[in-house]
Structure formats: structure tokens, C-alpha cells
Amino acid sequence: MEKVNIVIAGPRGRMGREAVKLVHETENYHLAAVVDRKNDGGLLSDFDGFLGLDVPVYSNIEECFQKTDANILIDLTTPAVGMFHTKTALTYGVRPVVGTTGFTKEDLKELENLCKEKGLGCVIAPNFAVGAILMMKFAQLAGKYFDDVEIIELHHDQKLDAPSGTAVKTAELIAEVRESKQQGHPQEEEVIPGARGANYDGMHIHSVRLPGLIAHQQVMFGSAGQTLTIRHDSYNRASFMSGVKLAVDTALKVDTLVYGLENIIE
Numbered sequence: 001m002e003k004v005n006i007v008i009a010g011p012r013g014r015m016g017r018e019a020v021k022l023v024h025e026t027e028n029y030h031l032a033a034v035v036d037r038k039n040d041g042g043l044l045s046d047f048d049g050f051l052g053l054d055v056p057v058y059s060n061i062e063e064c065f066q067k068t069d070a071n072i073l074i075d076l077t078t079p080a081v082g083m084f085h086t087k088t089a090l091t092y093g094v095r096p097v098v099g100t101t102g103f104t105k106e107d108l109k110e111l112e113n114l115c116k117e118k119g120l121g122c123v124i125a126p127n128f129a130v131g132a133i134l135m136m137k138f139a140q141l142a143g144k145y146f147d148d149v150e151i152i153e154l155h156h157d158q159k160l161d162a163p164s165g166t167a168v169k170t171a172e173l174i175a176e177v178r179e180s181k182q183q184g185h186p187q188e189e190e191v192i193p194g195a196r197g198a199n200y201d202g203m204h205i206h207s208v209r210l211p212g213l214i215a216h217q218q219v220m221f222g223s224a225g226q227t228l229t230i231r232h233d234s235y236n237r238a239s240f241m242s243g244v245k246l247a248v249d250t251a252l253k254v255d256t257l258v259y260g261l262e263n264i265i266e
């Protein structure tokens with residue numbers, strides 16, 4: 001079986017380290033190179049925790065694709081560079097699998113067009129954990145029956161973006177089935193600005209950041225005399241890896257942009 005040549009951007013990060021392990025341990029995957037802003041021209045094995053992984057490190061992603069025969073880019077970096085990496089991959093004929101969050105609607109539209117133009121697959125998944133995908137699907141189902149919903153996402157305090165990509169995706173999915181509604185009292189006032197959280201089509205999103213947390217979300221619905229709470233917890237980053245593998249295998253097969261693993265998991 002021919003190996004899938006994979007480049008990982010952000011290999012030293014919390015997610016990147018797990019992804020390196022996944023690629024290294026998957027029989028038909030080959031870690032061809034990594035993109036890191038440190039150690040340009042060196043090897044991944046120069047960093048702590050990557051013993052024996054003599055994989056070239058590039059700081060310039062274009063140079064990486066010029067010198068590497070890559071099939072897939074797995075991007076696990078930051079909102080600031082994720083879009084540039086994804087566009088560059090498509091330009092070089094490499095299929096992106098993107099876990100990095102913080103992409104805007106305009107970014108997604110641009111990438112959808114670029115995928116069409118190039119005839120390449122790309123998977124952007126705000127959350128790779130199967131349980132989180134189910135949580136979002138269940139929330140969308142509940143959104144048909146409850147107009148009032150608040151999303152509470154809870155993450156470690158090193159997270160850069162708020163609300164989380166998962167919370168935004170959840171709100172988007174609920175908005176597809178819920179009549180638009182401004183929730184709460186029409187005359188409610190925030191005594192301290194931000195008290196009611198972010199507002200997506202009238203749904204409120206609250207972002208909690210604390211050391212000790214990994215990635216958690218609860219979606220709370222309310223109507224007369226009842227509430228329904230749907231919750232998902234990721235206790236470690238290994239929880240995301242089966243979804244990363246599914247995304248890689250899907251990106252190789254399709255020739256369009258897939259935004260969200262709920263479009264793959266039936």
C-alpha cells in the first residue's frame with residue numbers, strides 16, 4: 001500500500017504532539033516534514049519528546065511544499081497562521097486537514113472556492129472528538145423543539161480564541177433549525193459589560209477559561225417548566241485523534257471543502 005505523505009504544522013503544540021504520534025503509529029501514514037517557527041533546517045528529533053523522529057523542520061511552509069512530496073497538511077497552529085497555511089497547501093496541491101479554530105465565514109467561503117478551483121479535498125473540523133460531534137448533532141435536534149438555548153464552553157486558560165470553534169459551530173447548526181430569536185428579557189441590561197456573553201442570532205455563548213480544564217461544552221435548552229442539558233468533555237487530546245484520522249482519509253477521497261465532521265459521520 002502506498003504511504004500517505006503528511007506534513008504537520010504546529011508539531012510542538014498540545015495537539016501537534018498527539019498528531020505526530022498518530023501519524024508515526026499509523027501503518028500507511030508517513031510523516032514527511034513539519035512546519036514550525038523554531039529550528040528551521042533542523043530535525044523534529046532535536047526537540048524534546050521526539051526521539052528518533054528525524055523529520056525535516058521548515059519554518060517557511062512554501063519551502064516545505066517545494067521540497068516535500070506531500071499529500072496532506074495537518075494544521076494545528078493558531079488562528080493567525082492557520083488560514084495562510086491552508087491556502088498555501090491548496091495552492092501547492094496539498095489537501096489540508098485543519099483543526100485550528102478561529103476561521104471566519106469569509107475564510108470558509110474563500111477556501112470552498114479554492115477547493116473547487118483546484119479540485120482538492122479539505123477538511124476543517126472545529127472539533128475532532130466523536131463525542132463532541134454527537135453533542136452538536138443532539139443539540140441541533142433539540143434546537144427544533146426549544147427556541148431558548150445558551151452555550152457554555154469551558155477550556156484551559158492557554159486557549160487563544162473565544163468563543164471556541166466548537167461553540168460557534170454548535171450555534172450555526174442550531175441556527176439552521178431554530179427560528180431566529182433574541183433571548184432573555186427585551187429590556188435586560190448588562191450591569192458589567194459582557195455578562196450575557198457573546199450573541200449569535202440571539203443565542204448566548206459563554207466562554208470559561210481555567211487551568212485544569214481541557215475542552216468541555218454544555219448546551220442548555222429551556223422551556224416552560226423544563227431544561228435539557230447536553231454535555232461533552234474531552235479529558236485529553238487523544239480524544240481527538242480518531243477524528244483526525246477520519247479527516248485525513250476523507251480529505252484524500254473528496255474534492256470539496258468539508259466543514260465539520262458531522263458531515264462525514266452519519
Ligand SMILES: NC(=O)C1=CN([C@@H]2O[C@H](COP(=O)(O)OP(=O)(O)OC[C@H]3O[C@@H](n4cnc5c(N)ncnc54)[C@H](OP(=O)(O)O)[C@@H]3O)[C@@H](O)[C@H]2O)C=CC1
Pocket residue numbers: 009010011012013014015016035036037038076077078079081098099100101102125126127128129161240
Ligand atoms: N479541532 C479540534 O478538535 C481541536 C482544535 N484545537 C485547535 O488547534 C489549535 C492548536 O491548539 P493547541 O495544540 O492546544 O495549541 P498550542 O498553542 O499548544 O500549539 C500551537 C502550536 O503552533 C505553533 N505555531 C504558532 N505559529 C506557528 C507558525 N507560524 N508556524 C508553525 N507553527 C506555529 C506554536 O508554536 P510556539 O510554541 O512557538 O508558540 C505551537 O507549538 C488551536 O487553534 C485550537 O483551538 C485544539 C484542540 C482540538
Ligand SMILES: O=C(O)C1=N[C@H](C(=O)O)C[C@H](O)C1
Pocket residue numbers: 101126127128155156159160163164165166167214215216
Ligand atoms: O483549543 C482547544 O483546546 C480546543 N479547541 C477547539 C475549539 O475551539 O472548539 C476544539 C476543542 O474544544 C479544544
